[in-house]
Amino acid sequence: MRAVATQVDDAVSTPVTAMPPHRGRARRVFFSAQTARILAPIAGLAAVLALLQLAVAVFHIPKYILPPPSDFLPAIVTDWNQLWPATVVTAEEVVYGFLLGTVFSIPLALVLSSVRPIRDTLYPLIVFFQVIPKIAIAPLMIIWFGAGKMSVTLLTFALCFFPILINSMAGFSQLDPRRLYITKSMGASRWQTFRYLRVQSALPYMFAGFRVASTLAVTGVIVGQFVGSAAGLGYLLEASTGILNTALVFADVVVLSILGLLVNYVVVAAEALCMPWQRRKATA
Amino acid sequence: MHAVAATKGNRVSAAKPRREATSVPTFTHERARDARTDTAAPAAQTSADGARGAAISIRDVSKRYARGVSALESVSLDVRAGEFVSVLGPSGCGKSTLMLIVAGLLSCSSGSVTVNGETVEKPLTDVGIVFQDDLLLEFRTTLDNVALQCEVRGMRKSEARRKAAQALDRMGLSSAARRYPHELSGGMRQRASLARAFIHEPSTLLMDEPFGALDAITRIRMQGELERLWLDGQRKTILFITHGVEEAVRLSDRVVVLSPSPGRIAAEFTIDAPRPRPIVIEDNETLTRYSREIYALFDRLGVFED
Ligand SMILES: Nc1ncnc2c1ncn2[C@@H]1O[C@H](COP(=O)(O)OP(=O)(O)OP(=O)(O)O)[C@@H](O)[C@H]1O
Ligand SMILES: [Mg+2]
Numbered sequence: 001m002r003a004v005a006t007q008v009d010d011a012v013s014t015p016v017t018a019m020p021p022h023r024g025r026a027r028r029v030f031f032s033a034q035t036a037r038i039l040a041p042i043a044g045l046a047a048v049l050a051l052l053q054l055a056v057a058v059f060h061i062p063k064y065i066l067p068p069p070s071d072f073l074p075a076i077v078t079d080w081n082q083l084w085p086a087t088v089v090t091a092e093e094v095v096y097g098f099l100l101g102t103v104f105s106i107p108l109a110l111v112l113s114s115v116r117p118i119r120d121t122l123y124p125l126i127v128f129f130q131v132i133p134k135i136a137i138a139p140l141m142i143i144w145f146g147a148g149k150m151s152v153t154l155l156t157f158a159l160c161f162f163p164i165l166i167n168s169m170a171g172f173s174q175l176d177p178r179r180l181y182i183t184k185s186m187g188a189s190r191w192q193t194f195r196y197l198r199v200q201s202a203l204p205y206m207f208a209g210f211r212v213a214s215t216l217a218v219t220g221v222i223v224g225q226f227v228g229s230a231a232g233l234g235y236l237l238e239a240s241t242g243i244l245n246t247a248l249v250f251a252d253v254v255v256l257s258i259l260g261l262l263v264n265y266v267v268v269a270a271e272a273l274c275m276p277w278q279r280r281k282a283t284a
Numbered sequence: 285m286h287a288v289a290a291t292k293g294n295r296v297s298a299a300k301p302r303r304e305a306t307s308v309p310t311f312t313h314e315r316a317r318d319a320r321t322d323t324a325a326p327a328a329q330t331s332a333d334g335a336r337g338a339a340i341s342i343r344d345v346s347k348r349y350a351r352g353v354s355a356l357e358s359v360s361l362d363v364r365a366g367e368f369v370s371v372l373g374p375s376g377c378g379k380s381t382l383m384l385i386v387a388g389l390l391s392c393s394s395g396s397v398t399v400n401g402e403t404v405e406k407p408l409t410d411v412g413i414v415f416q417d418d419l420l421l422e423f424r425t426t427l428d429n430v431a432l433q434c435e436v437r438g439m440r441k442s443e444a445r446r447k448a449a450q451a452l453d454r455m456g457l458s459s460a461a462r463r464y465p466h467e468l469s470g471g472m473r474q475r476a477s478l479a480r481a482f483i484h485e486p487s488t489l490l491m492d493e494p495f496g497a498l499d500a501i502t503r504i505r506m507q508g509e510l511e512r513l514w515l516d517g518q519r520k521t522i523l524f525i526t527h528g529v530e531e532a533v534r535l536s537d538r539v540v541v542l543s544p545s546p547g548r549i550a551a552e553f554t555i556d557a558p559r560p561r562p563i564v565i566e567d568n569e570t571l572t573r574y575s576r577e578i579y580a581l582f583d584r585l586g587v588f589e590d
Contacts, residue, residue, distance in 0.1 A: 181389050182419055186436040187409035196432060200423040277423045277464040 064246050072250035079248055082236060083255055089232040093221045094263060097156025101213055105161050109168035130162045135223050142228035152224030159220035160213035171205025172198060207271045214267045218260045338362035339521040340386060345395035347381050354546040355381040361540055366519035370532035373542030374587045379525045380416050383492050387413055412481035414494040418473040420465040427461040430480045437484060451479040470497040492525045504563055507535060511560055533575045534565050541578060543585050551581055
């Protein structure tokens, strides 16, 4: 009995004590690679800005056509009181649209992939709606919901919905039948099979959908604001174009890009968090 | 002399009544007689009616896959409770198919299987299965892959993990517990799937080339370990699938040889030798003779030609 007990302790403690040095080494390597990965694009960006500055000077391009970086970069600071509220509104609409898309599409994907009659009924319809260019329904949103946050968010939702739905469906239905051997021979219930096998198997597909949806979300919000909103970076873009404040247009685009990068980063970070096994695969 | 003795026990034709195959001890020379004083002897005794005492009873099982691929043809086989039976055959002869049918994971086209008295109609759960490709879940650590077996069966997660850690330790895998399957070597993955198959202490083991991906040294070690486990504990019924002649001879009470595709039973050999058996069968004349005999049968079956 005692022998068994010590064996248990050994078994449990060995991996714990064995891990820290290994993990420490891995982290140090990870950091230097990370630093390089961050520095490289910054250097590239700086080079492009320098070239732009040079080109404007050499070819005498008027400022209202192409402002040099020395003009539009300071505009980010001077026009911050306009840019910041616009950014907040835009970010909100992106997040709401994306979350709405997720909340509706994943349960629907689950139902569609597991209930045959429902799939047969609804899938053709979904395919039909998917091929409609969603941007084209932006004016309809304005008619139905009026200009403002609601219609922008709903347009974004419409854009995010389909990629997540289609990918999640693929994820839920694309399961190697041999994997079911494992759970079947354990006597797993339907719920257990879902919880221990189907969800994780579908995650990579879902995240493929999230990635597509996250870029579409930003596009959707901008277009929505163009068409029917008095707030946000998309609106500001249009407004400053109207008064030929090209420096502000450029500053707006820069802020938008940063927002897009952030959104993308959040998705990537969530992916690493939800699928730790994939992260290790990538760094290996 | 031994050739005559060997054919007596073999069932070269599947048409012969099966009773004969299991009831006649194969060798009659001194070495074999020594063997019968050993504890493994009960495995050599059979009732005349093979089906009744059988833990696994396979009756005229045929399997035809979609597109008309015939994988098995009228296979009948009884495995007694506590018996170690190997199914041996060339690649593609239907060994894995047979195991999946016994496990209730695949349906047969005709015939029937009973395990521990019950007709197999849905997946068996009181079995430990080692699949040919380890089938570990890539999103669970090695520890959690093994613990899953207990978790699904209703054990608390912490308890399941503790037990899994113990099982991994026995397999020499405690250092790999927190790694993901893709971070393990092929042999380590296979050992993890062995741990998963044993952890719930099933009465029956179905093992499909469990040592196939192991290096020669680990394989021999694991064979010894398996034999020891089987001899020590309450003897489990083992259906062991392999294409290794030496492995089958070294481990089994009985070796069933399948013909090339579609699989049919070509012969059965009752391996009458004392246990524990030597690490390499070359050290034992009886075992060597069985292996030579099986190779000769393979030759006759045309396994080695193109
Ligand atoms: N899912 C399947 N669909 C169609 N044919 C299959 C399927 N699985 C196996 N087969 C065929 O059935 C036959 C037997 O396959 P099986 O996997 O049982 O062979 P095996 O004896 O286990 O071979 P190996 O030693 O290479 O593992 C083969 O001809 C194979 O091509
Ligand atoms: Mg096989």
